[in-house]
Amino acid sequence: MVTSTAPSRFRTPAERKSPAPPARRPRLARDLTRDSRTVAVLAPALLMLGLGLWGIRRENSMWRDESTTYQVAHRSLPELWHMLGTVDMVHGLHYLFMHAVFAVWDGGLLALRLPAVLAMAAAASAVALTGRRLAGPRAGLAAGLVFPLFPLVQKYAQEGRSYAMVCAAVAWSTYLLLRALERPRPRLWAGYAAVLAVGCLLNELAVLTLLAHGAVLLRERALRPLLWPWSQAAAAVCAVLTPLVVVSKAQEAQLAHLEAPGPAQLLRFALPVLLALLFACARPRRRGPADPRTAALALAVLPPSLLVLVSSVRPLYEERYVVYSAVGLALLGGFAVERVLRALRPWAAGLLTVAVVAALVPLWLPVRQPEVHMDDTNAVADAAREMTRRGDGVLYVPALRREGSLSHPAEYGGLRDLALARTPAASGTLWGVELPEAQIGARVRAAHRVLVLTDPPSRAGDAPFTARDEAKLAALRERFTLCARHNAGHMTLTLYASDPALCTD
Template sequence: MWRDESVTWQVAHRPLGGTAELLGQVDAVHGLYYLLMHAVFQAWEGGLWALRLPSVAATALAAAGVAAIAHRLAGERAALCSGAVYAVLPPVQMYAQEGRSYALVAAAVVWATYLMLRERWAAYTAVLLVGCWLHEFAALALLAHAVTARRSRGWRWSAAVVVLLLLPLAAVSVRQAERQLGWLGRPSWQDWAAYGVLAAAVLLLARGAAAPRELVRVAVPLALLPPGLLMAISLVHPWYVDRYVLYALAGLALLAGTRLAAARRPGPWLLTAALLVPFGWWSVWLRTPESRKDDVLAVAAAVRERARPGDAVLFMPSRRREWLLSSPELYGTLHDLALARTPAASRSLQGTELPAEQIRARLVGAPRVVALLDPADQPLDAYPGEAVKRQTLASHFDLCSVDEVRGARIAVYAQPGQCP
């Protein structure tokens, strides 16, 4: 379980009143997803199975939706190939097994697209609105649908209702955006290169008679407009992360599956077989802890081995408190030196910390400290509280041991001469 999944786990285990208070301060964009996961854990305290099963089910549902669109526009063979292509795409595989909202958003957008083709406008509005409330960047799919629907009267009414009912969430999340997305930078050259590869593949697959015109009119805008527009917006407001528009891959799957189904020569099938080799390797790798930035359960296990009941614990930086919040039975045995107010009391994700001088005063008197740090190659936070933690440990303690765990370091400090 990595840190983002840990956030899902601990928020989903808060009382509903506490969750509502949290969403007024941060993470409103994920509010509906947290409520869904709260219901899941209330029904079944199934650990990682319960955390991830909704994403698995949603990915299966999204693959079925891709197949349904292809079946309507290009026939049974295209349906089988398109659904299969979507299911094996590595980013789809990644978020199929992660306890976050992105697979559910993709399923909602895909089925909304199908309902648009059927002109079931009430159902279209409801399903797309659910997707937008799961993550509001699903609203970018409206732009792709505008091209496909050619602004039909039914679509215009549906779009107006979706936008109107999304405005309350947008108003809250915009106020939270600086705190929520402050870690993001503008799209990197790798992001632009990946988008260029996607655009080239989509336009190449859309050429020729093998891809029906109606399917092209659905797939190309869906694949290119949401990520392209979000990247353009991110030149001014850095909001782009590829998982926010995971659903765009449904457009690529529709085109690739339809072209594959129409192939009468062995070339496309040989290319597909060749691609399945790296895709298979990638799929296996995605199911290892190394595929994520960290592993909070491994961090907790390492702390459990090294800490003694009553030891002080220090998180450097403070947001790494997330590493132990999903292991409350361990966290409760340690003395969190810097903590001023708990996450629940402060209506936040990681709690609030004391002023720098109070942290120093508490730290100086601690006999033994277990410090949880980022990897050595990560930049150091310049905040006064973080600086005082580093300075006090260096000047008043001996470093007894440092161990690396996936995405983290566990350092044990003791008063001079007290290391075992």
């Protein structure tokens, strides 16, 4: 990559007027600087680790996307590769990583979620180091400690999906970008491109980070000479991402359920943006190559705003897809906190910190409950086990609700899937391949007891019924009696019997 002749160190106007610092700092100053950098790395990471491990099992709940991660990562490598050629290639890198995790340690929910906790801890350290370079040690430490306090960060730190890892990649790529802007060297640009490319391979929409970073360079006149090496790094990221985009484009039917953001989603989008603008009222001291507020605002506001804008034409917006914007929000929050605490006496600063944390605790508790997500496959599996006996039939309406059973073979092992023709692993799909309508109807009519898992009426439109789903229900209406109905994990379980006498065990 081409390097620039831009100055290797950016100084504030006050620094330019003062004599140049000595070439070598006294040993005590070097030790203090090294110690403060260590604190900036460790303190936020330890805080994030503690908050991430607190209630990590979420009362032994697991929602359907996590269930997908769990069951797909437990497939063999040939089965996994077969599936990625058919569906869900966008999450392929994460599935392969989790496959390796489970190969080393099959620790259930803890193994499923611990990588996300560690990733968010790494992101917290990167936020602190980034804030340190932008606005100084105290502002950096404050930003690193603010990051774990966000309920959104804690929520996705405890989720067995890729979003925490994407957040860590974006945070570290931002830090490496600042390093490259201060000392434009090929290895720093290469590191920046490599880390951000990994984040984009974990979630394609992390590519919006490039727009935020590019906006910072365009906004700063002194940084414009570095647009060329940055554009080379950005091109490398896009080149790595392109094959995934091409393959996932052919699989985009799996996003058909997304809709344009509604009022609730827009409100969840608007609140962090407004909070970012409020934090930006503080004026941090500039210590690095870019204006602290510009760099943080670009990352906090641009990616979610662009995704919402695009979603008005092609629905793509989901809060979890841009959770990495919390990196910019934490930087702004840290800058504001540092300015406020600097103006207070130590005892007042301590009281204010305690008061803020106490006010946040009620917001932290709900993200550790099963209700934080739309469903709980563990609760559904427990209810299915209690309602059925070995040899009973089971139907999933719509078919994609089969997903929850795939990560619970023990609970569903004694039931006969009356509609399944080929298993998900054998067919290279997420939910398997079902029989034609006529064969499904024949199997249902031949059964004596059938458990039906379906969405409750309040969510009946989340996944449309197919002709096969209608055939399942039609066969049940012909000759079956409703025995029991139970709601669990935001799903409805209904037991039917061909003879009322069979309703009782």
